[in-house]
Every structure is written in structure tokens, then in C-alpha cells.
Amino acid sequence: MRGKDAALLQVINLSKSFNSFQAVKNVSFELYPGEILGLLGPNGAGKTTIIHMLLGLTSPSSGEIRIFGLDPSKAREREKILNLMNFSSTYVAMPYSLKVREALMVFARLYGVKNARQKIDALLGQFELEEVVDRPVRALSSGQMTRLNLAKAFINDPEILLLDEPTASLDPDIADRTRKYLIEVKKKRKMAILYTSHNMQEMEEISDRLLFLHHGEIIARGTPEELISRFRGEDLEDVFLKVAREVRA
Numbered sequence: 001m002r003g004k005d006a007a008l009l010q011v012i013n014l015s016k017s018f019n020s021f022q023a024v025k026n027v028s029f030e031l032y033p034g035e036i037l038g039l040l041g042p043n044g045a046g047k048t049t050i051i052h053m054l055l056g057l058t059s060p061s062s063g064e065i066r067i068f069g070l071d072p073s074k075a076r077e078r079e080k081i082l083n084l085m086n087f088s089s090t091y092v093a094m095p096y097s098l099k100v101r102e103a104l105m106v107f108a109r110l111y112g113v114k115n116a117r118q119k120i121d122a123l124l125g126q127f128e129l130e131e132v133v134d135r136p137v138r139a140l141s142s143g144q145m146t147r148l149n150l151a152k153a154f155i156n157d158p159e160i161l162l163l164d165e166p167t168a169s170l171d172p173d174i175a176d177r178t179r180k181y182l183i184e185v186k187k188k189r190k191m192a193i194l195y196t197s198h199n200m201q202e203m204e205e206i207s208d209r210l211l212f213l214h215h216g217e218i219i220a221r222g223t224p225e226e227l228i229s230r231f232r233g234e235d236l237e238d239v240f241l242k243v244a245r246e247v248r249a
């Protein structure tokens with residue numbers, strides 16, 4: 001995986017300030033094809049802000065981002081990036097008045113997806129949305145909305161996927177199936193996935209590597225096993241509690 005392949009995404013000394021508040025401080029990391037990189041840290045650590053900068057929704061105060069070698073802060077380059085990347089986040093504005101199938105069709109057209117109907121049917125099945133295909137998006141429960149967000153994220157068969165708490169409101173069964181699906185696409189299609197979650201068991205299960213953010217800084221990084229052994233935790237949850245409490249103290 002690493003070593004052979006070039007990084008698809010590179011972040012170099014990235015910082016973001018909102019007025020005098022520094023939300024992200026000097027963050028550097030790379031994302032390789034065929035890996036799931038977990039971004040973890042307490043509420044307000046800067047995870048979503050990083051994802052928004054990667055999407056070009058927020059501009060960095062300093063530092064560099066390169067995705068497929070392109071710069072998302074430049075409109076023309078961002079357009080190319082967004083064709084090959086996708087994301088899921090509760091911040092995504094959905095066409096709320098459309099029915100679920102129509103909403104997915106809008107995204108399929110946006111990305112110029114071939115065989116859109118077939119693709120949408122497969123995604124509706126994968127994320128168990130068949131039951132709600134004819135309901136307006138605004139009527140969906142929060143877990144159903146999350147599933148729609150996931151289906152939308154896969155519509156263009158992205159090479160890079162940015163997932164901000166994708167399983168937060170999913171029931172345990174579909175959450176488990178979603179994790180397995182992510183591991184499968186990572187392996188089969190060499191998809192590169194950046195992932196955030198507050199579920200440490202989930203992070204331990206699916207992440208190849210982890211970045212631990214606190215107050216906008218990366219305070220630890222490594223595989224789940226490395227972090228567990230370095231912080232002498234029983235598991236990742238234990239590591240989180242130790243590290244978060246230590247830095248808060």
C-alpha cells in the first residue's frame with residue numbers, strides 16, 4: 001500500500017483561524033490509495049474544519065493542500081478534484097423537496113454517471129433505502145438521511161472519500177454493514193478514505209492509521225495497535241480517555 005503508491009492527498013502545515021481563534025494548527029498528513037485514515041479527537045478538535053478545507057468549502061489560513069496534485073482553493077482545480085472525490089457529512093445540503101430517487105438522480109447527473117438508474121438501484125440496495133425511494137428527502141429520519149448521504153457519496157465511484165461521522169445515527173446493524181462495505185471498497189477499488197467518528201471501537205476496527213487531534217493539533221499518530229501500545233491502553237477507547245484527560249488536565 002504505502003511506499004509503492006503515491007499519496008492521493010497531501011496536507012502540509014495546514015492552519016485555520018477564525019478571527020483570533022486557531023481551529024487547526026500546523027497539521028500535516030498524507031492519504032494513500034487503499035487505506036482508511038481515521039481522524040479522531042474531542043468535540044471541537046478541528047476534524048470537520050480540516051474536511052471543509054479539503055473540500056474547498058473553507059480556505060486555509062496557511063499551509064498547503066494537494067489532492068491528485070491539485071489545489072482545492074483554486075476553482076478550476078477544485079472542479080477536477082470534486083469529480084474524483086466525494087464526501088458525506090450532515091452539513092451537505094440535500095434537495096429536500098425531491099423524492100429520494102430523484103435526489104440521487106440529480107447527483108448522478110451532476111457527476112455525469114453512466115447507467116445512472118442501475119447505479120442508483122445498487123446504492124439504494126446497499127444502504128437499504130428501497131423502502132423510502134418515493135418519500136421526499138425532508139421526511140427522512142436522521143438515520144435514513146445519513147444513508148442517503150452515504151449513497152450520494154458513492155455515486156461517482158470516487159477515488160477519495162471524506163466521511164464525517166458517517167455512522168453517527170445509524171442503527172447497529174446498518175452501521176456494521178456500512179463498515180464492512182467501506183473495508184471492501186477500500187480493498188477492491190483501492191479507495192482512499194478519510195474518516196471521523198466518536199465510536200472508538202469502530203475507529204479501531206476500520207482504520208489503518210489514526211491521527212489524534214486536540215485543539216487543532218495532531219498530538220499522536222499511528223496504527224490503532226501502535227497507539228494502544230504506546231499509551232498502554234486496553235483498547236482505543238481507553239487510549240482516547242487517557243490522552244484526552246491528560247491534555248485537558
Ligand SMILES: Nc1ncnc2c1ncn2[C@@H]1O[C@H](COP(=O)(O)OP(=O)(O)OP(=O)(O)O)[C@@H](O)[C@H]1O
Nearest residue numbers: 018021022023041042043044045046047048049050
Ligand atoms: N465558522 C467558524 N467560526 C468560528 N469558529 C469556528 C467556525 N467553524 C468552526 N469553529 C470552531 O473551530 C473548532 C473546530 O471545530 P470543528 O467543527 O472542526 O470540530 P470537530 O473536531 O469536527 O468537532 P466535533 O467532534 O464536535 O464534530 C471549534 O471550536 C469550533 O467552534
Ligand SMILES: [Mg+2]
Nearest residue numbers: 047048049164
Ligand atoms: Mg465535526
